[in-house]
Amino acid sequence: MHNKKSLLLLLTLTLVWQASPSLSHALENTAPTEGMVDLRILETTDLHAHLVNYDYYQSKVDNRFGLVKTATLIHQARNEVKNSLLFDDGDHLKGNPLGEFLARIRGIHKGKIHPVYRAFNFLGYDAIAIGNHELNYGLSFLNAALKGAKMPVVNANVYQVKKNKPYFKPYVILKRNVVDQQGKQQVLNVGVIGFMPPQIMKWDKANLEGKVIAEPIVDTAKKYVPIMKAKGADIIIALAHTGISSEPYFPETENAVYYLTQIPGIDAVLAGHSHGIFPGPLFSRLPNTNLTTGQINTKPVVMAGSFGNRLGVIDLVLEVKAGKWKVIKGTALTRPVADEHGKPLVKTDKALYRLIQNEHQETVDFIKKLGL
Numbered sequence: 267m268h269n270k271k272s273l274l275l276l277l278t279l280t281l282v283w284q285a286s287p288s289l290s291h292a293l294e295n296t297a298p299t300e301g302m303v304d305l306r307i308l309e310t311t312d313l314h315a316h317l318v319n320y321d322y323y324q325s326k327v328d329n330r331f332g333l334v335k336t337a338t339l340i341h342q343a344r345n346e347v348k349n350s351l352l353f354d355d356g357d358h359l360k361g362n363p364l365g366e367f368l369a370r371i372r373g374i375h376k377g378k379i380h381p382v383y384r385a386f387n388f389l390g391y392d393a394i395a396i397g398n399h400e401l402n403y404g405l406s407f408l409n410a411a412l413k414g415a416k417m418p419v420v421n422a423n424v425y426q427v428k429k430n431k432p433y434f435k436p437y438v439i440l441k442r443n444v445v446d447q448q449g450k451q452q453v454l455n456v457g458v459i460g461f462m463p464p465q466i467m468k469w470d471k472a473n474l475e476g477k478v479i480a481e482p483i484v485d486t487a488k489k490y491v492p493i494m495k496a497k498g499a500d501i502i503i504a505l506a507h508t509g510i511s512s513e514p515y516f517p518e519t520e521n522a523v524y525y526l527t528q529i530p531g532i533d534a535v536l537a538g539h540s541h542g543i544f545p546g547p548l549f550s551r552l553p554n555t556n557l558t559t560g561q562i563n564t565k566p567v568v569m570a571g572s573f574g575n576r577l578g579v580i581d582l583v584l585e586v587k588a589g590k591w592k593v594i595k596g597t598a599l600t601r602p603v604a605d606e607h608g609k610p611l612v613k614t615d616k617a618l619y620r621l622i623q624n625e626h627q628e629t630v631d632f633i634k635k636l637g638l
């Protein structure tokens with residue numbers, strides 16, 4: 267009798283144990299829960315003025331890049347979910363003939379908006395970061411261009427020399443109405459902070475010396491995260507215009523993403539600068555990294571290539587209980603605008619194209635006039 271009982275108990279336990287993986291799997295797909303919020307975060311990075319799917323050097327259409335293509339991925343990714351935010355991770359003004367033409371030849375017409383920021387306004391970016399290449403045309407060109415950007419522009423680790431205070435807005439807390447899985451409105455305060463490599467002081471010495479200084483990225487993050495939390499940020503997203511490397515930590519590192527993921531309070535990292543794709547095979551040797559879920563040190567990270575060839579997508583599942591928010595899950599992936607043969611996977615956003623068509627055509631005409 268006794269033995270039978272133990273056997274039965276063992277059998278029951280085994281059954282429960284065997285059932286549990288499918289049970290937890292079933293839970294993930296069960297009824298929507300009040301207080302559970304799905305939040306999608308979208309990233310473009312290192313656009314380098316590639317607004318149009320056009321190669322100015324070869325004077326032909328190239329469907330492997332261009333924000334007019336990424337824009338269609340943005341619309342699709344937004345339409346799939348209830349709550350989403352869109353960010354650019356920097357290096358958006360310079361890097362192709364359109365960017366050069368605007369900055370060095372034509373300039374920004376008085377009262378007009380730089381086409382990159384016109385495009386960002388049209389697509390409704392929630393915030394953007396400044397990349398190191400934004401500094402290449404000098405601070406006065408950047409400041410003039412930024413006047414046309416309707417969204418917050420963040421960077422925390424560049425300081426004014428004279429006043430010893432941040433040169434840009436270091437962070438922003440976006441108050442957003444989100445809808446939970448049951449359709450109930452919740453208010454979420456999203457902290458967004460920006461970084462760029464401190465190497466700008468070497469790379470752009472002539473433009474920057476005597477005007478600004480750059481602080482190490484990780485130190486700056488550690489300084490601001492508690493401040494952002496105290497100011498009410500429920501979650502914190504880093505717009506980190508810096509690459510991904512696990513080389514031993516040193517404060518002045520150019521590629522700080524790995525160490526940003528180790529900072530408590532940072533919930534997601536949008537990476538850039540090195541034009542790689544994360545998650546992707548390039549990072550298969552990175553420790554504590556899951557290329558299936560797109561996590562480094564359990565935090566979701568995304569790096570969406572360059573020139574608008576991919577859209578970065580982070581999906582967060584958040585839980586709010588008595589006003590306290592917690593990240594339950596965070597996964598990341600990228601979506602390409604074309605397949606590996608260059609065959610387009612999405613259509614051009616024609617409305618966006620029309621909006622920046624003039625500057626594109628002026629650039630094409632200018633190249634023609636030069637006889638290039």
Ligand SMILES: [Zn+2]
Nearest residue numbers: 312357539540
């Ligand atoms: Zn870049």
